[in-house]
Amino acid sequence: MSDIKYILGSFGDPDEMMHGIEKLQENNISIHDVYTPMPIHGIEAKLGIKRSRIDIAAFCFGITGTCCAFALIYFCAVIDWRVNIGGKPSFALPDFIPIMFELTVLFCAFGMVLTYYASTHLFPGRAPRVMDLRATDDRFVIAVDAKDNVEHSVIDGLLKDAGALEIKYNERKYISYE
Amino acid sequence: MSGHNESILREPLITGDNITYAKITDDILSPVENKPNKAWWIGFIVASLGALLWVVAVSYTFWNGIGAWGLNKTVGWAWDITGFVWWVGIGHAGTLISAVLLLFRQNWRNSINRSAEAMTIFAVICAATYVVSHMGRPWLAYWVLPLPNQFGSLWVNFNSPLVWDMFAISTYFSVSLLFWYTGLLPDIATIRDRAVGTRRKIYSIFSFGWSGSVKTWQRFEAVSLILAGISTPLVLSVHTIVSMDFATSVIPGWHTTIFPPYFVAGAIFSGFAMVLTLLLVARKVLGLENYITMFHIESMNKIIILTGSIVGVAYLTEFFIAWYSGSEYEQYAFINRSTGPYWWSYWMMMTCNVISPQLLWFKKIRLSIKATWILSIVVNVGMWFERFVIIVTSLHRDYIPSSWAMFYPTWVDISVFVGSIGLFFTLFLLFLRVLPSIAIAEVKLLLKTASEQAKMKQIKEGHENKEYVAEYVESLEKFDSVKQEDYAKI
Numbered sequence: 001m002s003d004i005k006y007i008l009g010s011f012g013d014p015d016e017m018m019h020g021i022e023k024l025q026e027n028n029i030s031i032h033d034v035y036t037p038m039p040i041h042g043i044e045a046k047l048g049i050k051r052s053r054i055d056i057a058a059f060c061f062g063i064t065g066t067c068c069a070f071a072l073i074y075f076c077a078v079i080d081w082r083v084n085i086g087g088k089p090s091f092a093l094p095d096f097i098p099i100m101f102e103l104t105v106l107f108c109a110f111g112m113v114l115t116y117y118a119s120t121h122l123f124p125g126r127a128p129r130v131m132d133l134r135a136t137d138d139r140f141v142i143a144v145d146a147k148d149n150v151e152h153s154v155i156d157g158l159l160k161d162a163g164a165l166e167i168k169y170n171e172r173k174y175i176s177y178e
Numbered sequence: 179m180s181g182h183n184e185s186i187l188r189e190p191l192i193t194g195d196n197i198t199y200a201k202i203t204d205d206i207l208s209p210v211e212n213k214p215n216k217a218w219w220i221g222f223i224v225a226s227l228g229a230l231l232w233v234v235a236v237s238y239t240f241w242n243g244i245g246a247w248g249l250n251k252t253v254g255w256a257w258d259i260t261g262f263v264w265w266v267g268i269g270h271a272g273t274l275i276s277a278v279l280l281l282f283r284q285n286w287r288n289s290i291n292r293s294a295e296a297m298t299i300f301a302v303i304c305a306a307t308y309v310v311s312h313m314g315r316p317w318l319a320y321w322v323l324p325l326p327n328q329f330g331s332l333w334v335n336f337n338s339p340l341v342w343d344m345f346a347i348s349t350y351f352s353v354s355l356l357f358w359y360t361g362l363l364p365d366i367a368t369i370r371d372r373a374v375g376t377r378r379k380i381y382s383i384f385s386f387g388w389s390g391s392v393k394t395w396q397r398f399e400a401v402s403l404i405l406a407g408i409s410t411p412l413v414l415s416v417h418t419i420v421s422m423d424f425a426t427s428v429i430p431g432w433h434t435t436i437f438p439p440y441f442v443a444g445a446i447f448s449g450f451a452m453v454l455t456l457l458l459v460a461r462k463v464l465g466l467e468n469y470i471t472m473f474h475i476e477s478m479n480k481i482i483i484l485t486g487s488i489v490g491v492a493y494l495t496e497f498f499i500a501w502y503s504g505s506e507y508e509q510y511a512f513i514n515r516s517t518g519p520y521w522w523s524y525w526m527m528m529t530c531n532v533i534s535p536q537l538l539w540f541k542k543i544r545l546s547i548k549a550t551w552i553l554s555i556v557v558n559v560g561m562w563f564e565r566f567v568i569i570v571t572s573l574h575r576d577y578i579p580s581s582w583a584m585f586y587p588t589w590v591d592i593s594v595f596v597g598s599i600g601l602f603f604t605l606f607l608l609f610l611r612v613l614p615s616i617a618i619a620e621v622k623l624l625l626k627t628a629s630e631q632a633k634m635k636q637i638k639e640g641h642e643n644k645e646y647v648a649e650y651v652e653s654l655e656k657f658d659s660v661k662q663e664d665y666a667k668i
Contacts, residue, residue, distance in 0.1 A: 012199075014626070037199065037368065038622040039395040047392055052400040062408070076324055076333035083332065098342040098419055102349040105412045109353045109405060113360055116401045117386065120394045122363065126387030133371040136364065136390055138199035 006032065007152060008132055008168040009142040009159035014040050017140040020162035021046055024144065029155055032143040035135035054112060054119075061111025062104045069103035070096060129174045139165075184627045186642045186650050191286055192621065192629035193659040194468040199622055202469075203368060206616045209464050210369060214611060217463050222607045228600015235593035236311050244314050246590040252583040253573045257591040258312040260565040261598060264448070265305035266347065266420055267441075267561060270413055271449025272298025273354055276361070277409035280402070285628055286477055288620040289469045292365075293460065293606075294453045295358040296613070300605040301452070302351045304598040309347070311594070339422040346419040350412060357405045363388045364398070364619045417445040424568065431511035431572030434499065440492035444561060447485035447531070450478050451557035456606060458551045460615060467659040469616055472545060476656065479544045482557065486535035489564075493532060515571045519584060523563050524571070530560025545656045630660060 011017035014036070021043070024031055031047060034040075044051075073096045077083070082090045117123060135141045144155055146169070156167050192202075214222075239246050249256055272295040279287035310316045322344045324334050334341050367388035370381035388394065421441035424432040454475070461470045500512040516524045534556050543549045575582045609615070626632055637647050651665045 033391045035390045036392075036395065037203075037364070037390060038619040039399050040392075043392055044396050049392060049396060052397045054397055054400050055404055058404045058408075072324060073336045077336045081333055083335070085337070092337060095337045098339075098415070098422075099336065099345045101411070101415060102342075102345040105353060105408045106349040108408050109356055112401060112404060113356050116360075116397055120397060122386035122388065122394075124386055125383045128367065128370065128382055128385060128387045129389050130371060136368040136371045136388075137203050 003171045004146040004152070004169045005173050006131060006170045007144045007146050007149075007155050007159075008170060009144070009155075009162070009164040010132060010134065010166040010168065011140040011142070011163060012138065012165050013163065014038075014140050016163035017142060018043065018046065020142055020159055020164060023158045023162045024142070024155070027154065027158060029144060029149050029158070032145045035131060035141045035143065037136050037138065037140070040140070054116060057115045058108050058112040061115075062108030064111070065103040065105070065107025066100050068107070069100040073099060127174075131170060131174060132168065133175070183632070183636050186633060186636055186646050188628065189471075189473045189650075189653050190628060190630035190633055190657075191289065191471065191473065191624050192468060193471055193657055195631050195634070195661075195664070197468065197625060197629060197631060199625065202622055202625065203372075203618055205466065205468070206614050206618050206621070207369060207372070209610055210612060210614060211372070215463075218607065218611070222604070225600050225603035225607055228597055229604040230597075230600070231593050232307075232597025232601045235590050235597050236307065238590055239311050239594065240316055244312060246588060248586045248588045248591050250583050250585070252576045252581050253570055253585040255573065256566075256570050256585045257587055257595060258308050260562065260569055261595050262305050262308035262312075263420060263441075263565045263569075264558075264562050265301045265308070265598065265602075267417065267445035267448045267565075268452045268558070269298045269301035269305060269350075269354075269449065270417060270442075270445035271453045272296070272301075273350075273357070273409050273413040274446055274449065275453070276357060277406040277413065280406040281410060285624060286474050288624055289616050290453065290457060290474055290478075291620070292358075292361070292613075292617040293457060293609075293615045294449075295354065295361070296609045296615075297452060297456060297606060298354050298449075299351070299358060300602050300609075302347065302354065303605070304602050306347065306351065307598065307601075308594075309344075339419060339426050342419045343423055346416045350416045353405075353409060353412060357402075357409060360398070360401065360405070361617060361620075362613060364390060365614045365617060368618055369614070414442055417441045429572050430505070430507040431515070431568065433508075434496060436492055436495055436499070440489065440496075443485045443488035443492065444531075444564060447482060447489055447535075448558055448561035450481050450485070451554040451561070454478055454482075454550060454554040455558065458547055458554070460610065464610070464615065466616065469621055471659060472657045475547070475550060476544055479538045479550060482535055482554075483538045486531060486538075486557070490532035493528065510575075511572055514575055515567060518571065518575070520567065520571045520574070523567050527560055527563040527567050530556045531564060534560075541656075547658075630654075634664070 009017075009020055011020060017034070017036075018040070021031060021034070025046075034043065034047065036043075074091070077092075078090045130136070131143050132139060132141045142159065142164075146152065149155060152169075159167055209218075244258075247256070247258065272291070275287050275294045276291040279291075310319050313319055322334065322341065324336075363386055366381055366385040367390065370378055370385045373381055418438040418441065421437035425434060425437040427433060457470055458475070461467055497512050497516075500508045503509075515521075534553060537549075538544045538553065543553075570585050574584060633650065636642055637650075654660045654665065655662070
């Protein structure tokens with residue numbers, strides 16, 4: 001029993017899995033993480049995960065883009081090399097707007113997505129940390145840390161009661177490591 | 179998602195009675211995990227021959243300069259810019275479907291967004307190649323960037339819409355790519371976890387180590403929503419700026435304020451037509467009738483009627499304003515368009531874009547796959563002629579009658595265009611083989627609420643209003659993937 005690192009409850013239905021989370025929580029069993037093939041709405045609240053602040057990051061990146069675009073155009077067209085086009089003003093703000101808008105979107109999108117990749121540790125070539133290979137297909141998997149929660153038979157029973165199709169005892173944390 | 183049922187009045191988005199999460203994965207991944215069939219190979223060979231033609235024609239242009247095209251002193255912009263605007267327009271549907279329809283919570287987008295976005299990216303690649311090849315000296319393409327003064331005494335002209343366009347197209351391409359790829363991560367992970375050996379290793383690299391944990395999904399949804407929010411004005415800005423390439427000039431026929439909304443509507447119109455052209459075939463060949471249903475096809479047809487009618491109103495408004503403005507040059511430009519030497523292209527445009535899409539008001543035509551497919555091609559022919567009419571007919575009769583000229587394409591012009599279609603289809607067919615053509619995770623979201631079997635369960639439970647149920651069953655008649663006899667019993 002001592003080699004077991006994680007107990008996985010593998011559900012075939014998201015509603016039953018949510019029920020399983022409730023059951024475990026009622027019995028003060030802490031949940032390590034949940035792996036699902038699709039986003040489950042309302043699960044963050046259950047597991048006490050805070051609201052993502054990525055929108056704040058997105059806004060900051062976007063406004064940086066606006067400022068960079070303005071600074072670039074202002075420097076080139078107004079400070080560094082004014083071009084006299086029929087005596088029209090060099091500082092023609094309406095003409096600056098399209099590029100300012102485009103760079104706002106560009107900075108916002110790339111800044112936000114790269115922040116997202118960094119904060120969730122996604123990058124090309126990263127070894128996938130997968131506990132159950134079917135969690136990206138048709139199974140909704142609750143992972144419970146076996147070392148912190150010693151009563152394994154209780155966990156087993158609770159998960160089965162909630163409708164788990166399969167209970168797995170993983171001796172390695174991630175089975176996908178080669 | 180749990181605990182509440184969707185209204186019975188809404189048509190199902192997934193049909194078929196034994197659909198499980200596993201079946202969705204199997205169905206969608208079957209073209210990726212199995213060897214391609216004959217139809218794919220025939221399509222791929224034809225398309226890659228087209229792409230080869232494109233390589234030859236573009237190389238020929240690079241080697242000899244744009245003198246290889248049929249341009250002359252009067253018509254200095256013709257098939258190149260026509261092809262460019264046509265492809266950029268087609269490239270609008272993907273982002274519109276994935277962004278605008280997400281903001282409006284249109285769940286039917288879930289099964290068509292992935293391939294529409296892929297199509298967008300390939301269409302913008304085709305458009306971008308026109309930009310580079312029409313420069314004449316493509317190895318100096320980086321001169322469009324605002325580079326320091328060592329490259330010459332001037333910066334790029336920030337007052338020029340062509341510079342805005344460079345920023346718009348490159349932003350649009352890179353943001354669309356980012357949106358598409360981020361959405362693909364969970365689906366690539368699905369392929370990875372089902373594959374073995376080298377295949378698994380390759381998909382593992384491209385899956386970025388996706389695990390599907392709670393936090394990853396939570397942030398994924400936040401990121402998708404914000405990307406949709408910023409892509410919506412982006413997609414509108416791109417064709418607006420493309421239209422400004424014309425509208426800010428002083429050429430009669432181009433110098434109009436109606437261009438931005440008119441171009442955007444036209445872009446959505448042609449984009450949806452191209453989505454239909456591709457998906458009606460893909461649905462049949464890949465056996466995806468349960469996921470891309472008649473409801474999806476009808477919805478896209480409705481968008482085509484709407485945007486086609488907006489385009490029609492724009493054509494008439496343009497004509498009216500030309501007369502109402504009292505400017506004789508403007509008036510001449512329009513009379514010349516419809517009755518001059520290029521009258522055939524003007525009426526081709528009018529027929530294909532304004533008259534024939536009105537046939538979609540008839541339910542029978544809207545629900546016929548053959549008719550829809552033919553009309554979708556007619557629309558794209560019409561949209562190509564629209565750009566040709568705007569560009570060539572406005573230029574060919576210059577201010578001085580002695581310089582009036584006609585435009586005749588050379589074999590290079592034709593080959594670049596035909597070849598770009600080949601390139602587009604080559605990329606799309608490769609996409610169908612290596613990546614899932616439908617967003618697997620997003621379709622799974624619909625299974626418990628918006629599928630036919632979920633609604634069937636609702637009816638069998640017997641709490642639904644009888645009239646509503648009757649109306650629902652009636653709405654199922656149009657689906658080619660629903661077995662009517664299942665409903666006869668109830």
